[in-house]
Amino acid sequence: MxxxxxxxxxxxxxxxxxxxxxxxxxxxxxDLQFQxxxxxxxxxxxxxxxxxxxxxxxxxxxxPVTILPSMFPYINAGMTVEEAMYDYDKCTEAFNKLxxxxxxxxxxxxxxxxxxxxxxxxxxxxxxxxxxxxxPEHCYQCNEREYMTAEEYDxxxxxxxxxxxxxxxxxxxGALEGFTMLPPLTGILEMYGVAFSFIPYALxxxxxxxxxxxxxxxxxxxxxMAMGGSDLQLKSLGFPNILxxxxxxxxxxxxxxxxxxxxxxxDMYRQPDKLLxxxxxxxxxxxxxxxxxxxxxxxxxxxxxxxxxxxGFLSDEQFKKFYWPTFKQVMLGLIEGGCIPFPALEGxxxxxxxxxxxxxxxxxxxMVDQTDMGKAKETLGENACLIGNVPxxxxxxxxxxxxxxxCRKLIDTVGKGGxxxxxxxxxxxxxxxxxxxxxxxxTREYGTxx
Amino acid sequence: xxxxxxxxxxxxxxELARLLADLKEAEAIGxxxxxxxxxxxxxxxxxxxxQGMNIVGQRFADADYFxxxxxxxxEILKGxxxxxxxxxxxxxxxxxxRLGKVIIGTVAGDIHDxxxxxxxxxxxxxxxxxxxxxxxxxxxxxxxxxKETGSTVVGxxxxxxxxxxxxxxxxxxxxxxxxxxxxxxxxxxxxxNEQVRxxxxxxxxxxxxxxxVKLAQRWIGG
Numbered sequence: 001m002x003x004x005x006x007x008x009x010x011x012x013x014x015x016x017x018x019x020x021x022x023x024x025x026x027x028x029x030x031d032l033q034f035q036x037x038x039x040x041x042x043x044x045x046x047x048x049x050x051x052x053x054x055x056x057x058x059x060x061x062x063x064p065v066t067i068l069p070s071m072f073p074y075i076n077a078g079m080t081v082e083e084a085m086y087d088y089d090k091c092t093e094a095f096n097k098l099x100x101x102x103x104x105x106x107x108x109x110x111x112x113x114x115x116x117x118x119x120x121x122x123x124x125x126x127x128x129x130x131x132x133x134x135x136p137e138h139c140y141q142c143n144e145r146e147y148m149t150a151e152e153y154d155x156x157x158x159x160x161x162x163x164x165x166x167x168x169x170x171x172x173x174g175a176l177e178g179f180t181m182l183p184p185l186t187g188i189l190e191m192y193g194v195a196f197s198f199i200p201y202a203l204x205x206x207x208x209x210x211x212x213x214x215x216x217x218x219x220x221x222x223x224x225m226a227m228g229g230s231d232l233q234l235k236s237l238g239f240p241n242i243l244x245x246x247x248x249x250x251x252x253x254x255x256x257x258x259x260x261x262x263x264x265x266x267d268m269y270r271q272p273d274k275l276l277x278x279x280x281x282x283x284x285x286x287x288x289x290x291x292x293x294x295x296x297x298x299x300x301x302x303x304x305x306x307x308x309x310x311x312g313f314l315s316d317e318q319f320k321k322f323y324w325p326t327f328k329q330v331m332l333g334l335i336e337g338g339c340i341p342f343p344a345l346e347g348x349x350x351x352x353x354x355x356x357x358x359x360x361x362x363x364x365x366x367m368v369d370q371t372d373m374g375k376a377k378e379t380l381g382e383n384a385c386l387i388g389n390v391p392x393x394x395x396x397x398x399x400x401x402x403x404x405x406x407c408r409k410l411i412d413t414v415g416k417g418g419x420x421x422x423x424x425x426x427x428x429x430x431x432x433x434x435x436x437x438x439x440x441x442x443t444r445e446y447g448t449x450x
Numbered sequence: 451x452x453x454x455x456x457x458x459x460x461x462x463x464x465e466l467a468r469l470l471a472d473l474k475e476a477e478a479i480g481x482x483x484x485x486x487x488x489x490x491x492x493x494x495x496x497x498x499x500x501q502g503m504n505i506v507g508q509r510f511a512d513a514d515y516f517x518x519x520x521x522x523x524x525e526i527l528k529g530x531x532x533x534x535x536x537x538x539x540x541x542x543x544x545x546x547x548r549l550g551k552v553i554i555g556t557v558a559g560d561i562h563d564x565x566x567x568x569x570x571x572x573x574x575x576x577x578x579x580x581x582x583x584x585x586x587x588x589x590x591x592x593x594x595x596x597k598e599t600g601s602t603v604v605g606x607x608x609x610x611x612x613x614x615x616x617x618x619x620x621x622x623x624x625x626x627x628x629x630x631x632x633x634x635x636x637x638x639x640x641x642x643n644e645q646v647r648x649x650x651x652x653x654x655x656x657x658x659x660x661x662x663v664k665l666a667q668r669w670i671g672g
Contacts, residue, residue, distance in 0.1 A: 269475070398645065
C-alpha cells in the first residue's frame with residue numbers, strides 16, 4: 001500500500017514530487033495530452049535531468065540547461081516592458097516563442113512582468129513600473145523606504161497578519177487604505193458583542209477597499225489564466241515549468257520591503273532582540289508561503305531570492321547571528337514539506353559558502369551569480385545542485401565564442417560528477433539572442449556525460 | 451608646546467572619536483551632552499566626530515567593519531550633529547580643506563541607490579567634496595554638475611543591464627560637451643566589470659566603495 005504523504009520521509013516526499021512531475025496533468029486532472037511523442041520524450045528527459053542534477057545520486061545524461069530571465073524574453077521580441085505588463089497575450093506569446101527556440105530543460109514561466117493593470121487598480125507604491133515612474137522600455141524597480149517603522153516590532157511579533165493588513169499593506173497599496181479601519185479577526189468570539197467587529201465593513205473607505213480588491217482579484221485571475229494557458233501549452237510541447245512559488249529568508253523579508261536596508265541594519269544595533277524574535281516568528285510563515293504555493297501549482301521548486309546575506313553586506317559574525325539561522329530553518333521546513341528550496345545567491349557569496357554548505361544533501365538547488373564557481377563546487381556543491389553563472393555582461397556585450405568558452409569551463413569544473421545546471425547568473429533584461437543561444441548550443445554539444 | 455587647554459581639547463575630541471568609531475551610541479551622545487554642559491567648544495566635538503568617522507571608514511576599508519557598522523555610525527553622527535548644530539555659530543563650522551571634488555549619481559533609468567550611497571559615504575569620510583546627484587540622473591545633469599562644481603572625477607552607478615547603455619550614453623554626452631578630457635570617469639554596480647567598462651568608455655570600474663576611494667586617490671591624490 002502506498003504511504004500517506006504525512007508518513008513519508010523528506011527523501012520519499014521529494015521522490016514522489018518528481019514522479020508526479022513525470023506524469024503531468026491538465027487542469028481537469030486528466031493525464032496531459034502531449035502534442036507529439038517526441039514532446040513527451042523530451043519533457044520526461046528534461047525532468048529526469050533536473051532530478052539527477054538536484055539529487056546528486058548519479059550524473060544526468062547531460063548537463064541540463066535553462067534560462068532565468070527578467071525582461072529579456074519581451075525586450076528580445078521587440079516589445080516594451082510596458083506592453084509585456086499590460087498585454088498578457090503578447091507577453092506569453094513572446095515567452096513561448098523564446099522557449100521553443102531555446103528548448104530549456106526547465107523554465108520559470110512568463111510571470112516576471114506581472115499584471116500592470118492589477119498594480120494600477122491597487123495603486124501599488126512599493127515599485128515604480130513602466131508608465132508609473134520608469135520608462136516604457138525599462139523594468140520595474142523597488143522604491144525602498146521604511147514601510148515599517150522602528151517602533152512597530154511588537155505589533156509585527158504579536159500578530160503578523162494583523163500588522164500586515166492594518167499597517168504594512170495600506171502603506172504599499174494606496175487602494176487598501178480601508179484596511180486601517182478593520183479590527184482584528186481574533187476578536188470575533190461569541191454571540192455577545194460579535195456584531196461590533198463587523199461595523200467597520202459598513203464604512204465607505206472600507207467598502208472602497210473591498211471594491212478595489214474584487215476588481216484586482218478579477219484582473220489577477222485574468223492574468224493567471226493567460227499564464228496557465230501558456231504553461232500548459234509549453235508543457236504539452238515538451239518544456240516543463242517546475243517553479244512552484246517563492247518565499248524569502250526572514251532577514252530579507254524584513255530588510256527588503258518592511259524596514260529597508262538602512263532600517264534593519266540600525267535595528268541590528270538598537271534592537272537586536274526584537275529583530276531576532278520577529279525573524280523567528282516569520283520562519284513558519286515563510287515555510288507556509290512556500291509549501292502553500294507549491295500545493296497550489298503542483299510544482300516543488302520554491303525560489304528564494306537572497307539579498308542582504310551577500311559578501312560585504314554583513315560580517316561573518318553578523319551573518320551567523322542574524323541571517324543564517326532563520327534562513328536555514330525556512331529551507332529545512334520546505335524540505336520537510338517535500339519542496340526543493342531554490343535560493344539565488346545574488347551578488348557574491350564566497351565568504352558564506354562554508355556556512356551555507358550545512359544543509360541536507362540533494363535537497364536544494366542554488367542559482368549562483370558572481371561567486372567563484374570552483375569554490376562553490378568544492379563547498380556548497382558537495383551537498384547541493386548549482387545553477388549559473390554565465391554573466392549578464394558576457395550575454396549582453398560578449399560574442400557567442402566568448403559565451404561558449406565560459407560555458408565549457410563551467411562544464412569542465414562545476415559540471416564534473418553532476419549537480420550542475422547551466423544558466424545565467426543574474427536575472428537580466430538585455431542580451432544578444434545569439435549569445436543566449438550559444439549557451440544552449442555548447443551545453444548540448446559539450447555537456448554530455450559518459 | 452600645546453597649552454593645557456589645548457591638550458584637554460585634544461583629549462576630548464579623541465575620546466568622542468573613539469566612542470563613535472566603536473559604535474557606542476548611548477555613550478557617544480552622553481559624552482557630547484556632558485562635554486557641552488562643561489563648556490566644551492562644540493567645534494572641538496565636531497572635529498572629534500569627524501575623526502571618529504574617518505576611523506570607521508578605515509575599518510570598513512580594512513574589512514573589520516561591514517555595511518551595518520557603516521550605516522549605524524552615520525546614525526550616531528546624525529544624533530551628534532543634531533545636538534551640536536544649534537550651538538555652532540556658523541552652521542557646521544569651518545569646513546576642513548577637502549582633497550578634491552567628485553560627482554556621483556545613478557545613471558538614467560536606474561533608481562538603485564544602496565551602492566551609490568556607500569560610495570558617497572566612503573568618499574566623504576576620506577576627505578572628498580562629493581556632489582551626490584541622486585538616482586535616475588540624465589546625462590545633462592552630470593554635464594551641468596561638472597561645469598558648476600569643476601569636479602575632476604565622475605562616478606556612474608547602476609544595478610541593471612539597462613545601466614550599461616545609460617553609462618555609455620553619459621560618457622558619450624560628456625565627450626560631446628567637450629568635457630571628457632577634464633574628468634576621469636569611474637563606474638560601479640551589481641553587474642559591472644572590465645567588459646562593461648570597455649563598452650561604456652569609462653576610465654575605470656570599481657567593485658565596491660573601497661575601490662572607488664582608491665580610484666579617487668589615484669586620480670586626485672589624498
